[in-house]
Structure formats: structure tokens, C-alpha cells
Amino acid sequence: MSYRMLRVVLAGVLVLGCGAEGGDEDRPPEIDSAIAAFQEEQAEQAALAPAPLVLQEDTLRNALNYRCSDGTAVHAVYWVGPGARVVLGTLDTTMSLPQVEAASGAKYETAQPPLTWWSKGDSAQFGWQGRDLSCGRDDSIQF
Numbered sequence: 001m002s003y004r005m006l007r008v009v010l011a012g013v014l015v016l017g018c019g020a021e022g023g024d025e026d027r028p029p030e031i032d033s034a035i036a037a038f039q040e041e042q043a044e045q046a047a048l049a050p051a052p053l054v055l056q057e058d059t060l061r062n063a064l065n066y067r068c069s070d071g072t073a074v075h076a077v078y079w080v081g082p083g084a085r086v087v088l089g090t091l092d093t094t095m096s097l098p099q100v101e102a103a104s105g106a107k108y109e110t111a112q113p114p115l116t117w118w119s120k121g122d123s124a125q126f127g128w129q130g131r132d133l134s135c136g137r138d139d140s141i142q143f
Helices: 003-019 029-048
Strands: 059-068 073-080 085-089 094-100 106-110 115-120 123-128 131-137
Touching: 059 123, 073 123, 085 106, 085 115, 094 115
Parallel strands: none
Antiparallel strands: 059 073, 059 131, 073 085, 085 094, 094 106, 106 115, 115 123, 123 131
């Protein structure tokens, strides 16, 4: 059932419901079947949707754009809290790296696949796809 058809059917439910003295028993069976079909479609879509990222008590700290030495544009979203991490996005992929101890700046890394993002001030080092890239803030990038 299309979204437009469902809106028409549900509008009819509202009109019928506003003028009816009785309850659901006065509703035409077509309305019940339309509602059931809509609920089934919503349940199927919910089952196929990816699980949402659980943020728990984490807080968005900052979102910045960087340009790396090989020309790669990176969007970095920094989260602080018990699950501190950076979520990096390129034109091809998105990756989430947990924060690890660093002597200076903020360091994030994963073992598999091996990724490292080490930022300090307006610069960062990006270990990705076997390369070590130098990256600098670039506010002109639009994602």
C-alpha cells in the first residue's frame, strides 16, 4: 500500500471516528485491513533497519573536517564520555574508533582493521589502508 493511499484511508478513519457514536465495531472492515497492512509494513521495515548507535551517556563534543596529504577528505565527529570515540567519514566509508591513551592530543584506534586517528589542535595523523597520512583542518569541505 502506498503512503498516499494510507493517508487517504487514515483520513477516512478520522472522519468516520469523529461522527460515530460507537467504537471500533462501527468501523468498516476495509479500514481495519488497511491499518493491519500498514502496521505489518512498518514492522517489516523496522526489522530491516540497522540498529541505532547507542550513545549511552556520551556527548557530542565537536565535528570537524580535515583534508589529508593524499587529498582524502575526512569528517571527524568527536564523542566524549564512557564510550569516548571518534566517528570518521570519508566519501567511501564510515568508521568508529574508540579513544585510547595518548601522551599528547587525542588518540583513537582499532586493531582490526588497523586504523589510527591521532589529533592535536588543527592537525591529525591518519593511519588507514596501510598509509600514514597527515591531515589538517579544512572548513571549506562540504559533506
